[in-house]
Amino acid sequence: MATETNRFVFPEKRETPSRFRNAIGKYRITIAKACNNCGLCIELCPYGVFKKGLRKPKPSCDHLCLGFPCSKNTFYCVERCPEKAISLAVNPSFEILGDKRWPAELLASTWHMAETGKIPHQDLNYKTGNSSGGFDKLRFVFPEGKTGGKSDEISTAIELNRSGDSRPRITIPIPLYLGGMSFGSVSIATMLSRARAATALNTFCCTGEGGYPDELIPYDNHIITQVATGLFGVREETIKRVRIVEFKYAQGAKPGLGGHLLGDKVTQRVAQMREAIAGSALFSPFPFHSVYSVEDHKKHVDWIKEINQKALVSVKVSTPTDVDMVVVGSYYAGAHIVQLDGSYGGTGAAPDISKKNIAMPIEYALPKVHKFLLEEGIRDKITIIASGGIRTAYDMAKAIAMGADGVCLGTADLVALECIRCHHCESGRGCARGIATTDFELVKLMELEWGTQRIINMYEAWRDQLVYILKRFDMKSVTELTGRFDTLVHLDYMGKEEIEGEIE
Amino acid sequence: MITGERKPLSEIKEMVAPFKKILVVGCGTCVAECASGGEKEVGLLASALRMDARMEGRKVDIKELTLDRQCVFEFIDQLTDLIDQYDAILSLGCGAGVQAVAEIFPEAVILPALNTTFIGETKEAGLWIENCRACGDCKLGVFAAVCPITRCAKGLFNGPCGGSKDGKCEADANTPCAWQLIIDRLDKRGQLDLLQKIYPPADWSRQQGKGPRKIHREDQEI
């Protein structure tokens, strides 16, 4: 397994700056009239904040600025400017950016990773959000004094088929794949960027429930096709194309509800794909009208297995009180993978009431499921993928430590594509930033190459962080981290004095 | 773009004095860009006129509207259903706008609130300057892209005149001598020899035409 990863050469990280004229950063630099265009600031700044300008330099990359902490450096432009024309201020627009789960700093740091492929060099929190609970209160405790082995000997690969059946073993070199976001909820460019990034990273990307657009065919080997309650665009042929088929029973953003696609976003193309009428809202039913019992569920799994004899079957469920029972049921019905979708995730339209209130956060569901599967003695026969609120590499690592084998992402990809989390993707022309839209004009805001590279950059930065974490634990493989609750503390339940090790 | 400047309020007041119901109409194009006749300026002028009327104890009904463009019929059409409700239209459009509105509504009283000034270049925020006088016979190619007709106080084709001093114009010490600019620029390009040539008199008929000038393009017709 590890050898396969080692053989896998990750694609190159490439600088992929913002699509917009000005990126958004924590700090804002302005150059006053007094500037005589001497160019010293351009020369001084090692982060390339300033670009040459006709009358004065342009601080067009001030999102890369170190901000006030830079004042200790010899290259601090504000101090060095002979005309004292440079002003540095906290970007006031930052205060209304983002939300509790994705605060402005997290958005900016994710953009930074997507742009550069590197951990932010500015003082941006790239590990946690500000939700005051769950992942945001969990910290790794690294054993003191351990530095671990060599980075290139650490494997981040996971195995997706652990059942021991005759179906193919599929290894992905990083413990993540990209979750379902349907055509219609996101643009074809977004979809393709994700699929291409998944291909480049040798992992998978799920189609979501909106059908399987032909544009994805070149990436068939890295596509998971989704069979959801609406069965939009599901055909034998599409099921035969892929290596993994996903049953979506429920999704975290709207547990207990079917998918929502409001009428405005149902364009001709989307409607065609879904065999529906353009302009009419599409609500997927809930649950599968043909599944009223575990036995019915097994019938479905068998049906898929029959149609595509090589495919792995994944079951995507939400997190009700009895989530542990659901997972066990799925296992016995023959699923290779169970994706647990926690209630705080989601990308598409959903009633606010369900996003906030229905079903439990993934942080609770994972340990419950992991422990229950261990007790059943089947934990190592099934792959558990966590999703719904995984925002950072640290969330990913924490989810694994809490019992997942890997994670599945959606929102993070969108943020890499410069989603600003304005929460208005649901209606009208859709995403003003051209990500979650079907509007023909807005779709043009994004290019494929750009989108692909941004996602690649971000996940490679994530992988670097995961390797760092594993190294600190002296682990050789990410598989060692699964279920290691002991590596984590919850800040509310442990006094500083109780903690042995270094908190991060 | 066409630049304009609001007339002094006293002049506007005098014009609108006989009227009780006035529609202040702005234009969203050129004059909006030079901050003299856009929506904001309409709001300010209307507000000022209302206050003024109140101070003088007059009852006047002043409403506001800004058209996207006041010199194109399709936009002026927005006024069609409104115009009868007013005694006068106070236009913040350029002269072309005012006349276009007047032509479409020959019965209505259309008053200009702006002085249309020139074809302007936005030199910097808050500063517009005239660089072209629309002579209809552009020779910028030989004058190093400095228009002597507009930028030389005397419109000399074979300048500079004897009044050019320290690179400034004799008529205004704050204005650069256009010919100094031409010479400097040609000098930099090593094209000073262009100045040896004597330029013949201009063909002003292209500027003055026979009354208003027209451009007629059949290919652009519907």
Add this chain to the structure above:
Amino acid sequence: MKYESRLKKVLAAGHFAVTAECGPPKGAEPAVIRRKGRILKGFVDSVNVTDNQTGVVRLSSLAACALLKKEGLDPVFQMVTRDRNRIALQSDILGASALGIRNILCLSGDHQSFGNQAQAKGVFDIDSIQLIQTVRQMRDEGKVLGGEPLSEPPHLFIGAAANPFADPFAYRVIRLGKKVAAGAEFIQTQCIYNLARFKEWMKRVRDRGIDEKVYILGGITPLKSARMAEYMSKQVAGMDVPEEIINRMKSVPADKQRQEGLKIAIETIEALRQIKGVHGVHIMAIEWEEAVPQLVGLAGLYPRPY
């Protein structure tokens, strides 16, 4: 041709020419012109009449020239392009010739904003160089602008002005060359106080061989006072009055300043005579025509050849 240009004759014969300037009155009385003409008569070869100088309305240059002509002087008709379009200009050129005027000085004219008609529309249909060309074409080819033939061409000795003291300096000689190329036969320069600069200019003129093609008359304006010197230095466009001249004027008491002014003028004339390529002087004694005979006498330029 009944008359000849005296100026042209003087210059052609190789004499050091003397011209003077005479400003017409701000009124319709012919007597002023006649009086000025009488003062100058015999002491100068030709008399320039300004054309609404500084944009102030005065008796027309054409009419004043005609009056001077009657007085037996050889007038130089100054014509600015500021006030007339090409129709009026050409018409007046023909008129001047018909009235027996034989010299014309082609100018752009001071900007209208200077005078008492600041609201006037500056015409500037053509510029001074184009005017020179126009006169030349009318005279030599017998055609008006556009090529239509004249029944009788005007007979004019064509002059132009040059300001060696305006900027850009380097271009000044080129511009002179252009005027000459356009057809100027004599040049009257702006008043000279800064001799050094004038000499430099002349050197450049000679370097280009322009002095061979045109007669250059150096401009002389006797200073009446230190105040005038200062005023000219600061307020008059295109004028270069060096600090030392101003100081020299200031260094003498007020009642002696006129004398000092004359002295400077004489010294300047003497210096100009030494400069190769200077063919005469043009004395612009502003509202001080009485000074001209004195100056011409003291400078040893009296009597005049014709």
Add this chain to the structure above:
Amino acid sequence: MPPKYNIHTTRMPGRFQPVTKSGVIAWEEGCLKCTRCVKKDCVYKVYEKRELDTRQMLDSLDSVCMDCFRCVQNCPNRLIQKGLNPAYKVLGDQYWTPEIISTLWLQAESGRIPVSGAGYGGPFSGPGFDAMWTDMSEIVRPTRDGIHGREYISTTVDLGRKLMALEFAPDGSLMTRTPPLVEIPLPVIFDLLPWSPPGEQITLALLEGAKSLGTFTIIRQSDLDSEIEQYLPNIIVFIDKKPESLGPGLLNRLRMVEIPDGKNTIAIKTMLKEINPELIVIIRLPLSPEVSERALTLTSEGAEVLHFYADEFGLEHADKPLFIKERIKEIHLCLVEKGLRDQVTFLAGGGIAMAEHMAKLIICGTDALTIDIPLLVAMECRVCRRCKEGIDCPVELDKVDPEWGSARIRNLMAGWHNQLLEILGAMGIREVRRLRGEMGRAMFFEDLEKEVFATMGKRG
């Protein structure tokens, strides 16, 4: 099956611009007047719709902008920034947050449930109602289609005393006298307002709202006047004067009255019911640490409906107050244990601010709820409580048009109703009556934290 309960909604824009979270701050100075100006480019046409409301001096830039940041990011001279709207920050208070208030406004205007994209952006959990999650059914429970489906989910509840058994005469005729029951199609009753600007207009709006929804408004006896008589079928009179003063004429026309709990509660109840046996008497009692005991007593003495009320923040009256949901849970369980719970109906209110609070409080044991502040908010109240201090209402609530107000209230309730259906649907429950006390179908923060996090990080 009864006809599906449907609340008629009509879009009802506010009289004032809504106060939104952020505003655009744009410098005109330095503007290059791009032909492809980011302002012209705005997907939401914010700049084109620009308007100044002089009453509030509020620029529509503050209320129409959707925070996409495209103008901020694309202006070549970076002249556009965003800022927190000062008026938004000060909406409401810690409990009645700006988010809650603006969500209520949105529902009152549109009659639609709030839907948004990009997942949940709020805190992990919080105090009170935010410390619980409701359940959902995955695959093995009966189907249902949520609010969009064909299946009927009932939100009707009955108020009144319930019988545990019926007695029949030998001839089969019913011997037990069945106590009166009032059915309301939505488990919500409009309570007395904790404060409001003076004015009949507000009362009329509430009454009209309650009437069109088929529910009730509690009105003080002292506030009764002839103008509101037409609404008597939808009024619960709160007896704040001597009960005797409420004449039999009026009592016979009422379906429910409410009396404050006191010494002679049961006696008063009996007295009132003697005049009108069909009358249901609700007993209003403040939540307190002793309330379970009292509820037990009242129930065993024959109380029909108990109305528990907390303060406007959902807190009971005590030194260390418990939140309404905790206390209701306790009362419910207490009565369940004594086998009395099914005989009596619970109403509970105080601090009910969002649709989810309805479902959650019912799960904790109440049958129906009473609401107050959201009704004012539906009519654009900013929960600034200026009226309480004797300052003019900034949104002129006293001048509200009852027609408009009731339509807004109806819209809000339609939103709440549909959200209740979403929750019931997700759980696979077909009627709200069956939600009552279903604590097994909910997840509580304290339990989950103890189970999952409290043990973490302990080595060995």
Add this chain to the structure above:
Amino acid sequence: MNQKDAGLDITIFFCQRFDKDQDTNRRALEKELGSKIKFFPLPCSGRIEPLHLMRALETGADKVYLLACQEGACRYLEGSIRARKRLAYTQGLIEEIGLEGERLELINVTPENHMTIDELARELLAREATVSLSPIKAVISNEY
């Protein structure tokens, strides 16, 4: 006579930065003076538009204050400069119709002096009235 006793209608536009509890702090004054005083918090004083000032005067203010940060202390860097220029421009406009420029006044406040908005407002009210009742308002009250 101070502005309060002169019975002036005062409108105060202010940068919200001066007082984070502005909404609470200004209430006592609002109660005391009723509609005689109006407060309008701005996200930044640079957000003021000439039209806001005009409309304030038009709707009956006798005196309008704009409270801005010191130039250089604006968190948007240029806000107070914009505020000053826009106010000056509006002053010019009202002077053209014969209204006193002093009806509009810019006050630069240092956030460091820890004055609450009501303290600031009281200080302004206690100032000597440099303007009398607005001639515009006189007509409004007749009209309605």
